[in-house]
Amino acid sequence: MTTSSITAPAAAREPRTTVPDPARQRRRRTLARWGFVAPAVVFMLLFFGYPLVRNVVMSFQHYTPKTFFTGHAPFNGTDNWSHVFRDALFGKALWHTLVFTAGSLLGQFCIGLALAVFFNRRFPLGGVLRSLILLPWLVPMVVSGVVWRRILDQDTGVLNSFLGTLGLGGHTPWLTSPGVALLSVILVNIWIGIPFNMVILYGGLQEIPRELYEAASLDGASAWRSFRSITLPMLRPVITVVLVLGFMSTVKILDLILALTDGGPADATQTLGTLTYQNSFVQLDFGAGAVVGNVLILISAVFAVFYLRANRTEGK
């Protein structure tokens, strides 16, 4: 990039460039510009595009533990698909995924919104407290799962001791009973998601002009009325973003469930994410794993289409 290295070839080519070729120059400039973007495009094609295609292909192939020695995975038609769909576990996992996602989103969003509204009022130390609440979100999810596993322990966990002292039972088998485990996992995930919801919704609240509230209170509107008629409508675009991002990250969850229950007890917390993992990386049946993964993508895609549609109509 020193000047000497540039001038030398330029001088040699002097006679030819006396008549500059604008089309060629433009082409070269376009090429240089694409050089900035190309690495990212290639990377994303390799790490996001290719896996999508490969998963579809894999779902029609027969994988066994031997495949990784022989490299041989013959096509087997729709065997994987019918095998997975006929298994009762798939239906269960699908249902758990939907319950888990809906429950988590509902809890995270409502509590996150309440806290955002709360912190939107000005009071001493508000900013410090607000930023400290982020901490649970920044801790690795597996670690949160492990910590909660200890807290929720039936006999020696602190939650049951606490409930016991209050006289509220205190013997709930939070993670070891098939009837309660899914609820426990949802509650922990709500705890993890609150900070994220709160921060984004708080950002949205900050954009709402304060004069609107002043005008409303002059007109004698109650706090609840201003919330319904000013806050919620003004916040709608942000609410959509929060819910969509929340959906995308919740529906595919894996870390937390593995750390809390490993999908148990008796598959009570098995979701599409954990089932994909089990099929592929525990049973080494990557074909079956790919089938469940494809269903997971399909659910996300349907949701994304709805979101884009809603966004477009809202923009107009």
Place this chain on the structure above:
Amino acid sequence: MASRPSTAPRRRWGSTLAGVLVLCVMLFPLYWMLNTALQPASGLLRVAPVPHSLDLSGFSKAITDQGGHLLTSLVVSLGAVVICLAISAPAAYGLARFGLRGSRTIVFGTLITQMVPGIVIANALYNSYVDLGLVNSYFGLMLADASLGIPFSIVLMRSFMVSIPGEVIEAAQVDGAGPLRTFVRVVLPMSRNSLITSGLFAFLFSWSDFMFALTLNTTDDVKPVTLGIYQYIGAHVGDWGSVMAASVLSAVPAAILLVVAQKYIAAGITGGSVK
């Protein structure tokens, strides 16, 4: 609302009190993590609400067992940050300023990648990694972890670089700087804040990664601390003290970053998600 001057300050301190209570509830699990870590002797028994003495044997055991994995996490995360920024910063600039045909499609595609579940990526990636010999390698895990930060960084930096005044870039070009030199000498220094935010988040994403660590490693050669802790609870059921101590250590970077770089974190969460 009654806003008589005498009650207003008292009410505001009431809010502070309520805020502290909320914070206590939200941070209780993290307190409990630290508390349990300091009582390694309690093992499988009930843990006292406050540690009676400062017993650091849980921590020393955690450092012996997990110190190497913490180091692995650090190396992998830093590598992922470098890859992530090297790929996404030029792309963000190109997408923000060059008006290339197809830019909008690429930005749209970048947003769509958030939709692809990680386990699906791992499913396909594992097979390719086997073919390429990238399983159980630092570089393979760095690449996979970089994919967690790249879309986010592109979106975040692009939205910043769009707002750089065109005159600044034109002035550099008039001075004879090519696109690369303009980018390195003018655009990058001006985008410092968004670059830091992207790097921070790329680090946190990679540090927290568990799925790629779990799926792209079959031996103990490259084991980040998230995977280490997960396997720890399988093997050390009675030894919660050192499990929690390892958890505390793994949460330290997040805590440090929250204190040191609070401004960037808040900017990243809102900037990366709202367009």
